[in-house]
Amino acid sequence: MTSQDEGDHRLLEAARAGDKEALTRLLERHQEQVYRFSMKMCRDPEDAKDVLQDTLLAMARGVRDFRGASSISTWLYTIARGFCIKKRRRSKFAPVEERSLDADAAPEASRVADPAKGPHEALAARQVERAIEQAIAALDPKLREALILRDVEGLTAPEVAEVLGIRVQAVKSRLHRARLAVRAHVAPLLGIPAAAATPGTCPDVLTLYSQHLEDEISPDVCASMERHVEGCPRCRGTCDSLKRTLAMCKAAPASQVPVSIQNSIRAKLQDLLADFS
Template structure:
């Protein structure tokens, strides 16, 4: 659902107010850029995706009737441009600039003075492990994880963006979560072995992920909770998944649109609006 500020700007934008269109796009540019960076994994591609997405939104804003949220609409557009970029970049070099490199270049990472140097280093190592884990996912799993666990869309909204069923979203999401958790858990000091001796334990990681999506019954949930109380290994495994997903939720806001990219996109947008006034 749209918030009141989006509603107000959208109505003015539909009426042809260029300033409202620009303000509306500025409100949503960071999420589009984050998505482009993590899907395309290249700063120049992410910049192109952002610019193309915002220009497409500007072209179509008068016809947008609000059947979905503005965020869902934007992610749908951005995803189509990401797919085009992936196809064109088939033979691109493997070496890519990381998100950390981009953020440092823009001077946007500030050290927490309350943390010791060792804590700062450990935190960066975990962040890097998370970034690498997300990057290593196949695109069909990466986009689901990014939209659901990083950007916070609901499963139905993710399904709308991707054009697949809600069940397909959840199936891909569970697999993506477990894959990322397996890579990040060692950095959290937790073993990735979630199976107890003699194979007597249920698949608690998948069950916990399904529980987060409200896919298991109250009885199964209660049974799982009883098992976790008695099994340290499974409890540790679920804890590592909780902590991994918490990291996913906090990684989004740290990625900002570089000033140079904002300026470039703003020029392109204003030129477009002037030509179509």
């Protein structure tokens, strides 16, 4: 159990015993991750705010019934996903407006630049970041939620399966498709070697590497792939591009919850906690 899980467990036990302060702290610990998930799934800041508020209030109402069979994160993502689906169904006939995943974040000019990078490197990094955001946004919702939960939020494949209510193998299948689609979108910006593959000799290193991440290939197959990649510049560059893509997905910053929605949640929570004892 991680220190985060241990802290959550202590707060959960106190909250279930009627400690209002513990419940408030528990909600605050998870609000940014729920908001980030909601932003990436809903694609609209207003919908994401509603999902965050509804999720945290639902958690507060149901905390006494939660028995800890799942992690708190898994429980929260399950709740948030349900509200995201409701939002998507209600707006499916509305005009679609493409927005940046960081539409509600600080403008680019106000971001703190990395002093270790020159202006050209910083610009290239932002271009790749935007390309990854666009690639994730373009995924089918079923693929997008699997990738976000696994490769952005860091849940295990079984935990993702629990949130989505599907089999683990189905999660892995969606992950492989989503990872390859995102990587293909950003490949031109990642400097993939242009050398052509040798017909009949190069394995599908992208699928194999994705399967390796989910423990789906044997040690012998893994060793064979590593030997091939070591001697094939094209496949080595191709595999490295997927590694870089997934690393950037994992490095996605937490979305800052707007002060206005924090205040709204706090006010509604106070009303809810008036009867909490």
